[in-house]
Amino acid sequence: MSNEKSKAILHFAHANGFPASSYNKVFSSLQEEYKVIAVNKFGHTPRFPVSQNWSNQVTELTEYVEDRSAGPVFAVGHSFGGVVSYMAACARPELFKGLIMLDPPIVTGLSRFLFRICKYTPFIDRLTPAGKTAKRCNKWDKNADIAAYFKIRALFKNMDPDCIKDYVNGVMELQGDHYRLNFKPEVEANIFRNVPHNINRFYGKLQCPALLVTGEHTTVCTPELIAPFIRANKLEHQVLAGGGHMFPLEKPEETASLIRHTLALWQRQ
Numbered sequence: 052m053s054n055e056k057s058k059a060i061l062h063f064a065h066a067n068g069f070p071a072s073s074y075n076k077v078f079s080s081l082q083e084e085y086k087v088i089a090v091n092k093f094g095h096t097p098r099f100p101v102s103q104n105w106s107n108q109v110t111e112l113t114e115y116v117e118d119r120s121a122g123p124v125f126a127v128g129h130s131f132g133g134v135v136s137y138m139a140a141c142a143r144p145e146l147f148k149g150l151i152m153l154d155p156p157i158v159t160g161l162s163r164f165l166f167r168i169c170k171y172t173p174f175i176d177r178l179t180p181a182g183k184t185a186k187r188c189n190k191w192d193k194n195a196d197i198a199a200y201f202k203i204r205a206l207f208k209n210m211d212p213d214c215i216k217d218y219v220n221g222v223m224e225l226q227g228d229h230y231r232l233n234f235k236p237e238v239e240a241n242i243f244r245n246v247p248h249n250i251n252r253f254y255g256k257l258q259c260p261a262l263l264v265t266g267e268h269t270t271v272c273t274p275e276l277i278a279p280f281i282r283a284n285k286l287e288h289q290v291l292a293g294g295g296h297m298f299p300l301e302k303p304e305e306t307a308s309l310i311r312h313t314l315a316l317w318q319r320q
Contacts, residue, residue, distance in 0.1 A: 059318070060124040061085040061310075062116050064132025065093070068184070068239045069300070072221035074129070076213050077299060080307030085125070085314070090115050091221075093135070094238045101238060103170075104247040105135055112139045116146050123148040123259075125314055129299045130154055130271070131242060138247070141256035149317045150261040151310055154272040154296050158248050159279045166248040181243035184236055191230045197223060206297065214300040254283035260317050262287045264309060266294035266301075 061081065065071045071089035078087045090111060094101040099111040112135055116124055126147050128136035133155030140147040158166050169175040176182030191197050198219050201207045207215055224233040263286045265272045281288055291298050291305065299306040 058084065058086040059314070060120045060122075061087050061314070062112070062124050062126050062136075063087055063089045064112060064126070064128035064136045065089065065091075066130035066132055066297070066299075067093075067242045068222075068234055069129075069218060070221040070234055073214060073218040074299060074303070075217045076211060076303035077307045077310075080304055081311060084311065088115070088119050088124075092234055092238075093131070094242055095235065101241040101245055103245055104249050105131075105138070105242070105245055108135050108242075109138045109142055112136065113143045113146060120146075125149045125151070125317075127151045127310055128153065128155065130156060130296065134247060134250070137257070137261075138250075138253055140259060140261070141253040144256070144258040147259050149259050149314060150257070151313060152261070152263050153299050153306070154265050154269050155263070156246055156271050157250060157276050157280045158246060159250065159276050162276065163248045163251065166246060170244065170248070175244050176240075179243040179246060181240040184243060185240040187236055189232050189236055191223075193225060193228050193230060195230070197230060209295060209301045210297060211301060211303055214303055218300070250280070251283070257284050260287075260320075262289065262313050264289050264291055266290070266296055266298040267292050268295045269298075271296040 063071060063074060065074065071091045081087055093108050093111060099107045101107065123146055126136040126140055133152035134157065136150055137152055137155065140150045166178065169178050198215050201215055201219065222232055222234050223230045261284065263277065263281060265277065267290050291302065291309065294302055
């Protein structure tokens with residue numbers, strides 16, 4: 052077994068609404084070679100409230116990495132976490148030696164102007180999942196089968212059962228006779244409302260090797276949105292077969308294998 056102090060450090064940034072512990076099955080497949088660190092829930096501390104274009108969340112990530120590593124780390128991020136990791140790597144290149152983005156919601160081209168305008172109107176709640184998130188169920192009886200509740204929801208229907216259990220264990224908090232979400236719905240909705248419309252200002256600033264991975268069946272990270280992003284950053288792009296936007300939680304072992312293979316290649320270069 053590898054000595055803990057000799058392992059390379061990997062920071063993993065979660066998708067919006069999914070605490071980092073939801074990805075325990077991915078982490079367990081990586082822990083032999085890497086020390087995995089992660090902000091468990093972005094946007095939940097008074098120092099880093101959700102801000103315009105997620106600028107506070109970028110600082111939240113970089114300060115977390117600085118506090119836990121004496122040198123540059125590998126950054127991996129899913130969805131929201133992929134975008135925040137990209138911006139952090141551009142803003143603080145000395146902290147990162149490689150970046151893997153897993154189906155990040157990149158807003159490019161003319162859609163940037165639509166998002167910028169809609170942020171000042173209630174329409175942003177229809178353009179993003181914010182409206183549904185703000186109204187989601189947030190209370191369950193303590194005897195309810197919460198994993199079964201989520202398993203039939205559209206977002207979860209293809210997820211690995213172990214990942215659903217890890218999500219439930221990580222996101223639920225017992226309060227009296229009921230469970231409630233500890234990833235606050237208002238924070239989750241606010242993150243959606245502030246998806247960056249200015250991602251182009253980071254173009255050309257990425258200094259480490261980077262890979263963009265999209266799910267074969269994603270409806271979020273679509274070809275027309277990612278094409279200019281890939282060109283501007285000279286990214287390598289791979290498609291994970293059979294996966295949707297949530298593929299890291301649908302195919303955790305395949306995701307871990309892809310991460311492990313990519314980082315091993317970079318370390319040999």
